[in-house]
Amino acid sequence: MKNILPTTLLLVLLLWMGQTMLAQAVGPPFVADADTVRLRHHLTYLTTTPQPRNYRHPAVLDSVADYLARQLRAAGAHEVGEQPSTVQGQPYRNVLASFAPATVPRPLIGAHYDVCVEQPGAAENGTGVPAALELAR
Numbered sequence: 001m002k003n004i005l006p007t008t009l010l011l012v013l014l015l016w017m018g019q020t021m022l023a024q025a026v027g028p029p030f031v032a033d034a035d036t037v038r039l040r041h042h043l044t045y046l047t048t049t050p051q052p053r054n055y056r057h058p059a060v061l062d063s064v065a066d067y068l069a070r071q072l073r074a075a076g077a078h079e080v081g082e083q084p085s086t087v088q089g090q091p092y093r094n095v096l097a098s099f100a101p102a103t104v105p106r107p108l109i110g111a112h113y114d115v116c117v118e119q120p121g122a123a124e125n126g127t128g129v130p131a132a133l134e135l136a137r
Contacts (some may be wrong), residue, residue: 015055034134042071042122042130046113055090062114065095068129072097075136097136109135 046065050056053064069080077097084093085117095113100106111128 032137035137038137039130039134040071042133043122046126046129047122049120052115052118053113053121054117055087055092056118058090058092059089061092061114065093068113068133069097071133072136075099075133077136099136 046053046064049057049060049062049064053060055061055122065082070081072080072095075097077099078101079096079098081096082093083096086092098106109132111132113129115126120126
């Protein structure tokens with residue numbers, strides 16, 4: 001248990017998709033197809049980091065968190081921030097983004113960007129992060 005990074009590292013995307021509020025904010029609802037090229041790009045980025053995205057490689061975790069923040073800003077997030085945490089004395093951070101004002105109801109969508117043990121992590125939520133980024137777009 002000591003060697004497994006707790007699931008406190010969550011990529012938390014706050015997306016607001018209420019039909020009524022969306023219609024008031026941007027007009028009629030818009031449904032876009034998922035961009036499979038973009039999904040593959042995110043998955044490739046996540047699974048080809050120099051070292052695995054785990055507690056043994058905090059610099060890799062930091063670079064991935066920075067990548068996620070950039071992608072969320074590019075997707076149009078109103079706010080992008082961090083939620084710091086400490087596990088066994090080591091600092092980690094959750095990446096948070098909001099796509100609507102805090103005054104309206106918003107669903108919470110999350111995915112963790114770390115992996116367990118020494119692996120690229122394609123199935124170990126490497127697919128959840130690209131899906132969440134695509135939802136943000």
